[in-house]
Amino acid sequence: MRDLGVGFGYLLRGQRWAGRHGRQYRFGLLPGLLTLVLYAAALVALAVWGEDAVTWATPFADHWSSPWQGLFRGFLTAVLFALGLLLAVLTFTAVTLLVGQPFYESLSEKADADVSPDGTAPRSDLPLWRELWISGRDSLRVLVRAGLWGVLLFALGLLPFVGQTVVPVLGFFVTGFFLTEELAAVALQRRGVELRARLALLRSRKTLVWGFGTPLGLAFLVPFAAVFLMPGAVVGATLLARDLLGEETEEGGAGGAGTEGPAPDGRPHPQGATP
Numbered sequence: 508m509r510d511l512g513v514g515f516g517y518l519l520r521g522q523r524w525a526g527r528h529g530r531q532y533r534f535g536l537l538p539g540l541l542t543l544v545l546y547a548a549a550l551v552a553l554a555v556w557g558e559d560a561v562t563w564a565t566p567f568a569d570h571w572s573s574p575w576q577g578l579f580r581g582f583l584t585a586v587l588f589a590l591g592l593l594l595a596v597l598t599f600t601a602v603t604l605l606v607g608q609p610f611y612e613s614l615s616e617k618a619d620a621d622v623s624p625d626g627t628a629p630r631s632d633l634p635l636w637r638e639l640w641i642s643g644r645d646s647l648r649v650l651v652r653a654g655l656w657g658v659l660l661f662a663l664g665l666l667p668f669v670g671q672t673v674v675p676v677l678g679f680f681v682t683g684f685f686l687t688e689e690l691a692a693v694a695l696q697r698r699g700v701e702l703r704a705r706l707a708l709l710r711s712r713k714t715l716v717w718g719f720g721t722p723l724g725l726a727f728l729v730p731f732a733a734v735f736l737m738p739g740a741v742v743g744a745t746l747l748a749r750d751l752l753g754e755e756t757e758e759g760g761a762g763g764a765g766t767e768g769p770a771p772d773g774r775p776h777p778q779g780a781t782p
């Protein structure tokens with residue numbers, strides 16, 4: 508359970524670092540603002556035409572008596588919008604990171620150097636177009652996984668009681684995991700850690716990931732919060748990535764006390780290696 512607090516601590520430290528570096532923070536806002544406009548339009552369209560879509564998809568309920576028809580379709584409309592909101596939270600990070608790849612890459616690198624004992628940060632030798640291709644490809648693969656979880660949660664949401672209690676909680680933990688993966692990918696991809704290895708690292712310390720990503724996912728539900736929290740979230744995920752790889756972190760860097768030494772399982776993770 509200690510890792511839950513550690514993960515949340517990285518989230519706070521990332522926000523503090525971004526707050527102290529105003530120029531980098533302001534540049535980091537631009538991709539989020541652009542993506543927010545696109546997603547807001549999509550969610551408004553879902554809210555306006557979601558009921559029509561549910562009616563079209565459930566012709567078998569056309570002859571149901573009142574109030575069962577309205578309750579059934581109203582519930583499905585609410586679940587559809589909730590699923591759309593869940594996918595928006597998941598994909599917002601991926602799309603924003605793709606749009607703002609050069610901004611967030613620079614932000615993550617500066618934070619890396621700030622907490623590194625020797626003041627340096629790992630760099631990728633790949634050209635920008637290659638970085639964008641890898642980022643886009645991996646984001647699509649992650650979103651497919653997240654989409655499968657979304658479909659499963661949608662189906663479970665139809666179950667009485669469970670759909671209104673357990674499923675929303677599971678949804679936030681799933682969101683937190685995939686949010687963290689997308690954000691930590693900025694630092695891990697720069698180290699040459701491929702998607703399969705990234706997912707294995709995250710699964711090895713799920714409570715750390717949930718401590719970081721779940722409260723961030725909840726915060727992203729607040730209108731416009733995602734835009735303002737994204738720069739700090741990238742920094743916090745960079746610190747979390749260093750922890751996952753067992754890299755030494757300088758005390759006091761990035762706005763708080765650091766950690767150092769190998770990962771809790773006792774195995775060092777060489778920088779740039781792909782487990």
